[in-house]
Amino acid sequence: MKANASQWAQLLVVYGALMGLLALTAGASFLPGGWWSTPVALAIATAKAFLIFYFFMRLRGQSGLVRIFAVAGFFWLAILLVLTSADYLTRLWAV
Amino acid sequence: MTSAEPASAPSPYSDAAQRDVANHLGMWTLIATEILFFGGLFLAYCVYRGAYPAAFSAGSHRLDFWSGTVNTAVLLTSSLFMALGDAMIRVGRRRGLQVCVTLTAGLGVLFLAIKFSEYREMYAEHLVPGIRYGAAGPPQMQLFLFLYFVMTALHAVHMLVGIGLLGWLLTLNRRGRLSRDRRAPVSMVGLYWHFVDCVWVFLYPLLYLIPR
Numbered sequence: 001m002k003a004n005a006s007q008w009a010q011l012l013v014v015y016g017a018l019m020g021l022l023a024l025t026a027g028a029s030f031l032p033g034g035w036w037s038t039p040v041a042l043a044i045a046t047a048k049a050f051l052i053f054y055f056f057m058r059l060r061g062q063s064g065l066v067r068i069f070a071v072a073g074f075f076w077l078a079i080l081l082v083l084t085s086a087d088y089l090t091r092l093w094a095v
Numbered sequence: 096m097t098s099a100e101p102a103s104a105p106s107p108y109s110d111a112a113q114r115d116v117a118n119h120l121g122m123w124t125l126i127a128t129e130i131l132f133f134g135g136l137f138l139a140y141c142v143y144r145g146a147y148p149a150a151f152s153a154g155s156h157r158l159d160f161w162s163g164t165v166n167t168a169v170l171l172t173s174s175l176f177m178a179l180g181d182a183m184i185r186v187g188r189r190r191g192l193q194v195c196v197t198l199t200a201g202l203g204v205l206f207l208a209i210k211f212s213e214y215r216e217m218y219a220e221h222l223v224p225g226i227r228y229g230a231a232g233p234p235q236m237q238l239f240l241f242l243y244f245v246m247t248a249l250h251a252v253h254m255l256v257g258i259g260l261l262g263w264l265l266t267l268n269r270r271g272r273l274s275r276d277r278r279a280p281v282s283m284v285g286l287y288w289h290f291v292d293c294v295w296v297f298l299y300p301l302l303y304l305i306p307r
Contacts, residue, residue: 004182004185004186007182008179008182011175011178011179011182012175014175015171015172015175018171018174018175019168019171022164022167022168022171025299025300025304026160026164026304029160029303029304029306032306033306033307034306037304037306038300038305038306041300041301041304042297042300042301044300045296045297045299045300048171048293048296049293049296049297052174052289052292052293052296053289053293055178056174056175056177056178056285056289057285057286057289057290058181058282062119063116065116065120066116066119066120066123069119069120069123069124069127070123070126070127072123072127073123073126073127073128073129073130073131074130076127076130076131076134077130077131077134077137080131080134080135080138081134081137081138081141084138084141084142085141085145088142088145088146089145
């Protein structure tokens with residue numbers, strides 16, 4: 001029972017961190033924007049997604065095999081985005 | 096292991112732990128296909144935002160910042176209750192599970208209600224490309240708004256499916272079909288719900304927070 005109470009406490013701490021990150025990214029959007037705005041917003045979103053995957057989706061306690069399956073989707077997504085960008089970013093004359 | 100399954104049903108698994116890994120692998124495979132399903136739209140977003148940054152910024156500022164922000168908080172809170180529900184059934188607290196799943200579904204409905212009011216507002220303001228559009232500004236703003244509607248609508252469809260699955264969990268639990276040793280449906284629906292939350296976590300900054 002004690003172990004379980006600490007688990008609930010951990011979920012609440014993660015939730016607090018998620019809401020803190022939301023406040024951070026929402027607050028940052030009121031600052032004058034710059035080249036850094038979108039990278040920072042995406043970094044915060046990635047941090048939030050990591051917390052959700054690792055704690056809420058319990059990758060924390062999973063075997064390496066399950067973790068590889070979880071990362072595979074992002075690996076393919078990276079291929080999709082990087083290779084397509086490689087094309088568009090080097091053909092500046094047209095979309 | 097204490098399985099409530101009848102002995103007559105042959106199982107391909109050697110034990111409960113192996114079945115648990117198989118469940119998770121199957122669900123994560125579904126999530127990988129979902130990442131790529133949404134991925135095509137994220138790719139279109141990247142290409143056109145790269146091509147028309149000013150139009151995307153103008154479009155982003157026509158969205159309601161507070162609806163998007165509140166909805167992010169609503170979804171993150173719903174995910175907390177989903178995770179708490181999973182923790183509840185792990186110690187056999189069926190009543191706690193019922194309360195947590197009800198709250199999760201309720202917050203999901205609240206999210207959809209806020210989303211719907213946003214759509215209605217945008218319809219009133221002539222911001223729906225192809226259906227009711229008349230906004231001043233760069234014409235490519237329609238590309239942004241089109242992506243906004245398709246991405247958020249696809250996300251909303253996933254939310255509807257998720258709310259349906261939560262309703263199924265509530266029914267299973269009411270009939271006494273979930274317990275400490277039979278909680279795979281809770282874990283699997285939880286994975287789906289958290290994933291849909293993650294999609295929104297990326298939609299929120301990409302759609303609502305584009306700097307001027």
